Amino acid sequence: MERAASDQVVVTGVGAVTPLGVGARTLHERWSAGACGIRDGEAPCADFDPSDFLTAKAARRADRFTQLALAACAEAIADAGWEQELPYGPERVGCVVGTGIGGISTVIDGQDTLRERGAECVSPLSIPLMMSNAGAGALSMRHGLRGPSFAVSSACASGAHALGSAMRMLQCGEADAVVAGGSEAGLTPLARAAFGALDALSTSGISRPFDVRRDGFVMGEGAAVMVLERAELARSRGALVLGTIRGYGASSDAHHLTAPRDDGAGQAAAMTAALVDAGIGAEQLDYVNAHGTSTPLNDRAETHAIKLALGEHARRIPVSSTKSAIGHLLGAAGAVEAVATLLALRERVAPPTLGLSEPDEGLDLDYVPGAARPLELDGERPALGMSNSFGFGGHNAVLCLEGA
Amino acid sequence: MSTATSEEQIEKLVIESLETFGADPDLITREATFEALDIDSLDLAELSQIVHESYGVELKGSDVAEVKTVDDAVKLIAGRV
16 A cells, blocks of 8 residues: 555655765665675774864764764765755654664773762763763754654664654644654773673674584674655655655564564564555565674574565565675664665665675575676666664564655 | 963963854954854853863853853853852
8 A cells, every 4th residue: 555645755865884985875886896895804984084073173063973874964965965955844844763772981981080080080971972872962952953862772783773763753744844863972992891791793803694614793883874855745746756665663672681583473564564554565676685693593583574574576586785895883883874874775785794605504595795786677666674672672563665 | 260361371271162153263362252153052061061070160051051152151260150
């Protein structure tokens, strides 16, 4: 069933800062070309210089996760043609930014100061920089967005939940446009030790989703932001529409603090809900952007989930993992991968799962190993895809996207 | 407190702090208002902390709330040290 025109949510701007460089198109082009942003077992945004985007004052008022979000947002706002002025009343423009952890560097610095120099030396900027909503607050202030703004947090599903929440805000009439995405900057000794203690991190330092040798995820950092608008308003202002968020589905495993259900049923429920929300059948999908973390547990459960949700079509559809090229961006991953998915659909290509040479037993989908491949589409119709995001705590969020 | 702490030393500390907070060095004068320098309540909270660490003097929020210019701040601190 086609969604009522008034409920359609379109994407008019995208921005990203990732381990493959600054820029959403940079992410798409480099990933599609088989480039990998992982160095020495981690995936930092090495090309990102905050001073390119922020005054000295703004930079010291922002944790790195907020700095990354501000840079991604600036690109998305410019992409949407909003640089000079907002096309809507500022009170009608919202902002939702997901993060898994928030300002972890600020927390660590504050703790170090407390220990070494005493309570009276802890910076008054500590709380406003560490809080999970600092990214959303900073974007709202920078661009004068006066509609509803807040953070969402669901570990590694945060970015997808943020976009889904933004979509719902638009559909229920709370806003005419929402600037939404996710950001994370967790490359700290504490996060390394903590994820390492869970045996979640790759000890080989290689991200190779679905491969028999996969041994955990590679931690990365970054941010992505989309400008979302109510479709009829975007069209009436003559905006260039990049694509549509066709559907959003979310569920919870209610199973385990870190492990997914073996059978992937919780994840499949979110995928099915997203298809129903989009009003499309599984067989209409052209591409799946997997959560694909390169952990033994995720890649097996997700493969089950894709089969459960898509049935026979699961065996015909290309499924690839952005994390093979940029590692796991945690709370930013869902937003970064939604941007990557949308641009891939626009270019009608399935970017590759890098590092995959021997799929694990039972992991028998078409994971697009090695090199990008054109999507097989009949005629000129727009390409439809799905982006999966799953988080510790059993949170599942799935977006259905259509490239314009 | 040390009698060696002159108003000039305090001024130097305040100006260095304001520069650290991101104020434009070319705009910083004794007469400049904090509003013109884009210095807000969070910056003043940091300044209070620096003053405390440097001189052992505690400035409360109600003290700095009345401070509008660089000169106000220097005089307030000089009156306490």
